[in-house]
Amino acid sequence: MSVVWRPPRKLLPFLVLFLCMVSALVVVAQQGEIPAAAPVQSSAVDDTGMTEITADSVEEQPAVAPAVDETQPVAQVAEPAAAEPAPAAPAVETAPVTQETQPAQAVAEPAAPAAPAESPAAAPTAAVETPAAPAAPVAQAEPATEAAKTSETASATEPSVAVAVAEPAAAPAPAVEEMYYFDMKRANVLVIIITLMAFVTYYTFHAQRGKELFIRRISGLSALEDAVGRATEMGRGVLYIPGIMDMDDIQTIAGVTIMGHVAKKTAEYDTPLYAPMTRSFVMSVAQEVVKQAYLEKGRPDAFRPDRINYLTDDQFGYVAGVGGIMMREKPAACFYLGTFYAESLILAETGNAVGAIQIAGTAEPSQIPFFVAACDYTLIGEELFAASAYLSKNPREVGSLKGQDMIKLIIIVFMIIGTLLVTISKTEYASGTVFVSLAENFMRLLK
């Protein structure tokens, strides 16, 4: 009996994605061009700059390669300035050299401009070898511009040479602005969003068709019902705080969404729900959400809008107010889910002092340790946003959660590949191999 191995079908999309990524990297490495930065670079820079950092050129001219590499960023910045008066390729190409060698000229001899002029293509090599040579392309490129005349005139007199060369590069700086419809610097964000949307759509479609999607257990959310049940048994209330920011904060929206689920439980168990707010807009929204939850559970009579009240916008005034409510009402369960700052620990410690079971969640990294130290359960970062899907089990939301997990997986894969590539490229065995350019282009692609 023979066993035929077939690749698991679930892994096929990832395999395809991985192959696409690797092939894209290879293409990028070969062309020496960053897709995201393409409109910023000129063709002249592309031709001269990136091609020279491939493996072949590294092997042939090891001494020149780093210097050429160094000139690239300068070339990218300076190119539009020089391109305005004379957009022709030679003028563009010489501009970076001019700019880069300014300090060298200023520090070195005034005799520099007198160096023999060479072709622009040879400029980078010359720039590395001798301090005087970089001036050569300056002398050649300048006749096209008015500034060049200044340079020529200035070269006759000794001390003013360095200044005369430096000025033209700085003066046309405002002309750098380019008119383009799409901000390519943000292309990476768009790629992430589109990939995320694709995964979300894929998994939502599968979830809606009845496929069971696994979501890992989040203990903080699993304990939510127990906490409300505990408060009911003890005959005490539940305190809910959806952060201290306004409705324009996504964490507040997540907090208010979870509040709806908590309100359903309190409506079911007939437990008082206290929700003092720091923003009146959030109060208004929270009242609507809780009211709807009580209506859905058939307990509109139990809804008490005065328990979802506004206290103050002031951070510490609010903490004092909530602390007072905690000490007077002694809630048996406290929920802090949203954006928190310095007040997080004061709230959590006061809740601990009244013996409440506490569930907290925030995406603020600086506040997470405080909640971990003082609360029974903490939702860390993304778990706060996953709560709604976890609690509702709505296929659309679960699909989005799964899509999010997949993106995380891709990011982890990218991080591992990047770490390996960069680590390998830094070793002595990798110098002169394709790994160096691959690592460089990979990092640029991510940026």
Add this chain to the structure above:
Amino acid sequence: MLFIKRTVPLIITFVTGIIMIIAFFSGPALPTIKSLEEVFPKWIQIIMSFTMVLGAFSLLRINLHKISRKADGWGYSLVLIIGFVTMATLGFLSGSWPMFEKEVIVGQKYYLLSENSQSSKPVTVSKVEKDAEGNVLVEVTPEGLTTPERAPSDRLKGGFMNMVNSLQQILFVGVFKNGQATMFSLLAFFVASASFRAFRVKSKEAGLLMGAAFIVMLGNVPIGNLVSKYLAYIPFIGQYLDIALIKEWIMAYPSSAAQSAILIGAMLGVISASMKIIFGVERSHLGGES
């Protein structure tokens, strides 16, 4: 009614969200759309300022209701209402007094506020003039002194307004700001009590936390250097036991990596949640089922 409560907000959210996404990705060739990236947040501020009225109304309504019912803790509500009304009145009067400002009369007695408006002194106006920019300046002589001094006219106040300003400053600086500082100071004690509970070694994770926290704390105080000095005498490994360096390493690598991981996850959550809200998948914040 459902159309107003659900559909209209969903349409507004969708349209606004899409516009903001387009504005985020658009370049300088689309200046009008690009400018929305800065304009829309200003709109949010304007809308939010209107909600202050909503908050004040809610606060007054709930607490007045409590007082009228003599509910438990109605005394706190009474204090709140008194504080609210007093502070609001003094603030309005103090802030809007230039609206009722009369012309400064030479030879009359006024009160000159200090630059931070926290104190005042009685003065007699001896001269009124305008500078090159058109600002009105006054030359005043403080009571009991003979040397005149020049000051902008908006720092001059009459007897009543000086009293209002003083009361407002007493409440704002003397009570409110000190109250804020008191609440913030409580944090120091809460950090101590929370650390005490967190550092009880009940599990391996708690032990790790305790160990890392101990090193970081020791690395932040001068005694850490002294400890490192003595640890250096330990053969073979002593030279590596520099507390300050270990602390730096913990902060720069494990801690920073963990924070980055949390941030990456959180940002993906933010993108996902925003998309759900824009496309109307998540609508429970509108008071309904998602």
